Amino acid sequence: xxxxxxxxxxxxxxxxxxxxxxxxxxxxxxxxxxxxxxxxxxxxxxxxxxxxxxxxxxxxxxxxxxxxxxxxxxxxxxxxxxxxxxxxxxxxxxxxxxxxxxxxxxxxxxxxxxxxxxxxxxxxxxxxxxxxxxxxxxxxxxxxxxxxxxxxxxxxxxxxxxxxxxxxxxxxxxxxxxxxxxxxxxxxxxxxxxxxxxxxxxxxxxxxxxx
Numbered sequence: 540x541x542x543x544x545x546x547x548x549x550x551x552x553x554x555x556x557x558x559x560x561x562x563x564x565x566x567x568x569x570x571x572x573x574x575x576x577x578x579x580x581x582x583x584x585x586x587x588x589x590x591x592x593x594x595x596x597x598x599x600x601x602x603x604x605x606x607x608x609x610x611x612x613x614x615x616x617x618x619x620x621x622x623x624x625x626x627x628x629x630x631x632x633x634x635x636x637x638x639x640x641x642x643x644x645x646x647x648x649x650x651x652x653x654x655x656x657x658x659x660x661x662x663x664x665x666x667x668x669x670x671x672x673x674x675x676x677x678x679x680x681x682x683x684x685x686x687x688x689x690x691x692x693x694x695x696x697x698x699x700x701x702x703x704x705x706x707x708x709x710x711x712x713x714x715x716x717x718x719x720x721x722x723x724x725x726x727x728x729x730x731x732x733x734x735x736x737x738x739x740x741x742x743x744x745x746x747x748x749x750x
Contacts, residue, residue, distance in 0.1 A: 568602045569743045570734070576631050577733035578726040580615065580747050585640050585687035586632035593625055606744065613747035618665055621672045628672065630685070634661060637685065645690035649697075653681050683710055691715070 571589075578584035591599050607617060614633050621628040640646060642659050653671065656663040664685075671679045683693040688710045695704070695713025704711040708723035733746055 568598060570737060572631070573734045573737045573743065573746075574730060577730040579631055579633065579687075580613075581729050581733065582614075582633065582636070583725055583729055585636040586630055586685055588620070588682075588686060589629050589631065591627045591629060593622070593627060596627060599627065599629070609744040610747065613744065615747060620665070620669045630665070632685075636687070637661060640687055640690075641684060643690055645694065646684050649681055649684060649690060649694060653679065655681075686710075689715065689719070692719070 573580075575589055576587040579587040603617060610617060610631075616632055616634055618630045618632070619627060620630050638659060638661055641650065641661070641664055647657070650664070651657065655667050658664070668679070668682065668685060672682075680697050681693060683696065684690060691714045692710055692712055696711050699713065701711065704713055705716045706712045706720065708719065709726060710719075712719040736746055737743060
C-alpha cells in the first residue's frame with residue numbers, strides 16, 4: 540500500500556537522550572500544535588492529525604488535561620486514534636465541519652469501499668478508522684477524507700496509486716488545481732499568523748476562535 544501525503548507531524552526532536560519527558564512543557568506542545576493544527580484551530584480545515592512519540596505521552600496527557608476543556612469550548616474535539624509501540628496518533632477536529640466532509644456523496648462512496656458504517660454519526664466512522672490504522676502497515680488511503688482533503692483528490696490518489704498528480708501541497712491534487720493552491724496558501728498564511736501571535740504571548744486558547 541502506498542503512503543499518503545498527509546498533514547501530520549511527528550513531534551520531535553525532544554525528548555532527547557539529554558532531556559526526559561518531564562522536561563517537555565505545555566508551551567513546547569502548544570508551539571508545535573500551532574505549527575501543525577493552526578488551520579483547524581482557526582476553522583479553515585476540518586481536522587489535523589498529529590503523531591506524538593510515545594515517550595512524550597506524559598507531557599501530552601498533562602497538556603490535554605489542562606487544555607482539553609478550553610479546546611472543546613472553542614469547538615475542537617480531540618480523539619486518540621492509535622497508540623502504537625512508538626507513537627500516539629491524535630486527531631484534532633471540528634465535528635460539524637468533519638461530518639459535512641464525510642457525508643458528501645463522493646466521500647460516502649469511498650468510505651463504503653473500505654467497510655465504513657453507513658451512518659452520519661462521527662463516532663462509528665472514527666472507530667472504524669482506528670481499527671484500520673491498527674490493521675494496516677501504512678496509512679489507509681481514505682484517511683485523507685478525515686483530514687478535510689477533497690474527495691476527488693482522495694479518489695484520484697487511489698486511482699492513480701499516488702502518481703500523475705497536478706501539484707502537491709498538503710495533499711496530492713488531481714482536480715481543481717487552482718482551488719487547491721488557494722487553500723494551500725490560506726493554510727500557510729493562517730499558520731504563520733497563528734505562530735506569530737503565539738510567540739507574541741497570546742494564549743493558545745485565545746487563538747482558537749474560528750475565522
